[in-house]
Amino acid sequence: MDILKQLLGRLHPLVVHLPIGFIIAGLLLQFVDRKKKEFTKVISLIYLWGAYVAVLACITGYLQYLGEGYSFNSVKIHLWSGIATALCCFILWARLATVSFAAMLQKIPVLVISGLLFVLISFTGHQGGNITHGEDYLVEPLPNTLKAALGYPVFEEKEIVLSETDWESAVFYTDVIAPILNNNCVSCHNPKKAKGELLLHSEESILTSGENGPVLTAHHPEKSDLFLRMELPKSNDRHMPPDGKRQPSKEAIKLVETWIAKGHPFTTTIGELKLPKSLFAPYFPKSEVMDYPPTEIAAAATDSIHYVKNFGLHVAPISERTNYLKVSALNLPTFTNADAPYLNAIAPQIALLDLGGTQITDDICTALAKLPNLTRVQLDHTQLTGSQLEQLKSLQYLKSINLSYTNFKEEYLSVLTEFKALEKVVLFNPEHHKTGTEYMNHGKTAVEYGNYTLPVISSDSIVY
């Protein structure tokens, strides 16, 4: 008997579609027949059938509630509105079929009952859907802004904030593991969704929930499903998060493994656990190496860019993300000091400039000093001696200067110590005697003299 009850209960999601179908068919027929009133008998019969199957749906629904362990509170509204729908369906049948025992119904306009039935069937259906699919089923695909406007909770990404100085004082669970779980797992494993009956949103639930028992075994990541499932290859069906969903990084999985291996502590700091820095280094803020100043700049006018391009210089943005430009005289070896005014129109945007192999002389520095955002400049294979380099002192972003194969005079090197941002100077010249890399400005600026050689060694001539 119990089996039958459960089986019937499980048929509820199927049976409910019958009253929906009949009622919608009845409503549509009423609309089609609104003038001629030829089908009233058929329509009333459809509503009678609708009422019968609505009762059946109510019974199976009640059995499902008993058999599947729903709390009464969660199904209450759906249950009562379902019964109301069945009742309303009977009333509409009685009104249309002009049944003798319900004569008083004839005073109510048909349209009112039909309208009520339509509202009831829609409402009940929606409530039922909410029970099986979750309340946010329809809202979930909406963009976050719209969800927030409708008053639904929004999935918030938690960032792992660690730094070079305070990483040891961070609490391992709260500051590292919780954000990893939140960003990769919690959207399915939360009190509302609870896939696999696993909840990963709070400390207690992580330890206790899960349909196959707890997912953590202290000190044994190799016995903990939480880690094992993430570690599996993506092609494996048991891999979590499922293929297609956001995946935790290799570093994050390693951290989860470490956390379990350390006995999944919730309050201990990283420093107390004596964990190596390398585990957390990927989360330290990175100072991105860029070839242009950190400030934003307005785009150069298209006309100006064309003007410079048509002259023969190569001009292009450094990347799609910035308006700073790279300008190169690669295809214009005839470029001279006198051509420098061509750069004026795009002067604020130039961050990379390659004038290597051109006819420029020391006086070009006057023009270069007018490029406030110049970050890297190549002046190699030219006649420069460095006598005017002093003028570039004002360029606060200038990071590297290439002066290889020039007539650079060592006496001007001291000028470069006053350059604030300078990291690299290339002075390679086969006619010089210096070799290798030297450092100045307290190690901040590397001076590359090059002139590397690979002396002949005995093995060079041994043929096996």
Place this chain on the structure above:
Amino acid sequence: MKSNVERLIAEKLQREVAAKTRRHFIKQCATGMGGLALGSIFMGCDPLRPQQAGTGTQNGFTERDLNPLATLPPPFSPRVKNVIYLHMAGAPSQLEMFDYKPELAKLNDQACPQSFLEGKKFAFIRGTPKLLGPQATFKQEGESGNWVSDNLPHFKKVVDEVAFLKAVHTDQFNHGPAQLFMHTGSPRLGRPSIGSWVTYGLGSENQNLPGFVVLTSGGKAPSAGKSVWGSGFLPSVYQGVQCRSKGDPVLYIEDPEGISRDLKKNTIKAINEINKKEYAKYADPEILARINQYEMAYRMQIAVPEVMNINNEPDHIKEMYGVEPGKESFANNCLLARKLVEDGVRFVQLFDWGWDAHGTDPSTAVDLGLKNKCREIDRPMTALLLDLKQRGLLEDTLVVWGGEFGRTPMQENREGKTMGFKGRDHHGDAFTMWMAGGGIKKGASHGTTDSIGFAGVDGRVSVHDVHATILHLLGFNHEQFTYDFQGRPFRLTDVEGEIIREILA
């Protein structure tokens, strides 16, 4: 009876055909053709997908319409602008160069445990082979203390400049497919090579030179043929241009006998005049593109032989690389690679043949022929790194070194027999590659292999991961860099690839 039915059917068909007039045909064509056109108007299945690279318009058509090699900015801030890829065709033995396995030396000549062999396929090994200890002595070098064998005495000096990948793996164990996989992201034909992707995505800054140049040495082209620098489904203008280091750098680049440079110039001038008139009439950007191509080809006739001439290099540079002018050599190619990158060539691909150390004869023995191959590349590749460094080019260039797979810790036993020379079979489970240059963490070593060097145990990276990392350094997100072909977007990394952040600075 049967023939009657047949006759009836035939008559029916006849009538049907007769009833169809030309008008019907044309009318039906209209829907069919319209449907076909609709497909391209809506960009395949996704009408919202942005169009292909370089479709910002100017005067109705793009710079790319006129010149397919026009530069485009990378989507993200790039760390390097050029790539030099050194491929040791035939697969160098990591166990005699970089992956030091003292444990393997102890197990020398012992039968390989069955656990390693189960479920594995080898190109030539049959039955139970014997383990073969490292046939070179290793030392830790530089400040990084990374292992390098005595086969590479010069390279030891620059070991702190490079980052090693010790546990690269591939799923191919034959040269052709493995080389294709390494360079196109697929072991089957038809995909564009890395260099093609990069030139398609970034274009080339030098107007007088191709954007993607290929140089080969070692006497043979790679087994996979020219497809390893092919453009696949990308427009063929992005394929690698193979330059020979002997004779004419590019075949047919010289003017034919009796045709002077002036005559050539006038011919191209005349053709372009006609083309310009055609353009005035039809305004088809294809015509402008063609005009550009003629002019570029004309300029290349001068520029290519010039850049490919190493004789003008000073002696101290020639000595550093150990070049052999007039011959085809890896040293010459390394020097050329530097010259090309210096002149703004985007992607330079070097293939050196002769690394297939099976041990079938002295030239392929890991203790004889392999040592010769190591000597041939040791000085040039070290010189290349130092030369790029002293010119300030290394920070803008990525140098990649590797083969298509690695070699077995076991001695090859072709046909199950003991062989006269010491050789190793093809092996894709773990091999070494290295990268150097802009954005690379100097002196890093990522990944480790098990005690005999059979498989990676930690830090395993796939061929796709290597590709993702190369594209990342050039300023691309490998997951977003796509080209539409056969109704879907294609990527170099297919549906895989993770950036190897461990070797990034």
